[in-house]
Amino acid sequence: MxxxxxxxxxxxxxxxxxxxxxxxxxxxxxxxxxxxxxxxxxxxxxxxxxxxxxxxxxxxxxxxxxxxxxxxxxxxxxxxxxxxAGVRDFATLVHPEARIGARVTIGAGSMIAVAAVVTTDVRLGQHVLVNTAAVISHDCEVADWGTLAPRATLCGAARLAEGAEVCAGATVLQGIEVGPWSRVGGGACVINPVGANETVVGVPASCVRVRDMNWQDA
Ligand SMILES: CC(C)(COP(=O)(O)OP(=O)(O)OC[C@H]1O[C@@H](n2cnc3c(N)ncnc32)[C@H](O)[C@@H]1OP(=O)(O)O)[C@@H](O)C(=O)NCCC(=O)NCCS
Known part of the structure; x- marks a missing residue:
């Protein structure tokens, strides 16, 4: 232990x-x-x-x-x-009732919560959070710090760039890229690519805010 x-x-x-x-x-x-x-x-x-x-x-x-x-x-x-401060050992935690398919790679420090489904041929970077009952479909990629809130869904070959966040119950349609440090609001449906630092909301999702470049470092 x-x-x-x-x-x-x-x-x-x-x-x-x-x-x-x-x-x-x-x-x-x-x-x-x-x-x-x-x-x-x-x-x-x-x-x-x-x-x-x-x-x-x-x-x-x-x-x-x-x-x-x-x-x-x-x-x-x-x-x-x-x-x-010298901490090097970041645990990777996968709930025993999450469903993880073949050829799924999970980076150090990432966490996959109960009832999440990650189907097949998916790459998850480091310190990714896949929250309760989120779904990540075939050939998706979630870069470091990517975050899916409860019941967020990535359809096939969607991509979350570094630090991108998909809020509760939102869906990113197949093949769509969500740019770095951008945010998809709760319940949104993303049908077009999302640029860096944008906040998109609604169905279909549209941009309501663009945060300053490197806002995440402030
Ligand atoms: C997108 C979100 C992060 C808010 O972002 P924000 O930059 O603070 O946006 P604001 O609250 O200033 O709202 C901007 C506009 O978008 C609208 N809006 C915000 N969130 C929305 C949503 N999820 N769906 C539809 N419209 C939304 C607001 O009504 C506002 O519209 P207006 O300009 O016409 O008044 C937030 O609304 C959200 O979806 N949060 C969910 C968080 C979550 O999933 N938590 C789970 C953690 S486990």
């Missing part, structure tokens, strides 16, 4: 706790040490698990880490901060 710490003691942190417990129920894999969180002020428990301290609690410790933060930009910042 490897020691594991969850970074982020918010709502998504408790989702990841459940995911870890579900993995361990099938095959004891992780010895969960607890959470760390920037908002830590004093020792406490969350869902029966200790909140150990701020992320610098990890310094000098050899344990695997999972970053439980839904926003791709914030997740990237936290991972970069942890890497600068």
């Amino acid at each position: 490897m020691d594991l710490v969850i970074v982020g003691a918010g709502g998504h942190g408790r989702e990841v706790l459940q995911l870890v417990r579900d993995i361990n129920a099938v095959k004891p894999t992780w010895n969960l040490s607890g959470f760390v969180d920037d908002a830590w002020t004093a020792p406490r428990e969350l869902a029966g698990v200790p909140v150990l301290g701020k992320p610098d609690w990890l310094q000098g410790r050899s344990c695997a880490v999972t970053v439980a933060i839904g926003s791709p930009a914030v997740r990237r910042k936290v991972v970069q901060r942890l890497m600068a």
Whole structure:
């Protein structure tokens, strides 16, 4: 059993706790040490698990880490901060009731939640989040930091560029590319390519906002 710490003691942190417990129920894999969180002020428990301290609690410790933060930009910042502090071992977590097909590659630090389906010949980069009941179809690619909210769907050969986010229940039609650090609003249906840093909403999806280039670094 490897020691594991969850970074982020918010709502998504408790989702990841459940995911870890579900993995361990099938095959004891992780010895969960607890959470760390920037908002830590004093020792406490969350869902029966200790909140150990701020992320610098990890310094000098050899344990695997999972970053439980839904926003791709914030997740990237936290991972970069942890890497600068020497953290190297980012756990890849796949729920035992997710369906993962043949020739699917999953990068380090990525997380696939309960009831997600990743069919076949799919590439998922590092620190990708595939949330509850999301669907990723054949020949799709999700680059690093790509994020699918619950029930988001990528049809065949769709592509999410780095940091792109598909919000709850949205669909990206076959072969369509969603550009880097752009966002597809909840319930949207994307029928045309989405440029970098855009927010698109509606059916069919259209652009309502373009954020500044490199907004994710601000
Ligand atoms: C797209 C989203 C991220 C908001 O982006 P935003 O840049 O803050 O956009 P705003 O709220 O300023 O809205 C801009 C316009 O788009 C509209 N809009 C926003 N989200 C929309 C949606 N999902 N569907 C349709 N229209 C939407 C707003 O009504 C507004 O229209 P208006 O200019 O005519 O008033 C958000 O609406 C959304 O879809 N969130 C879902 C998040 C999610 O999936 N969470 C699950 C986490 S597990």
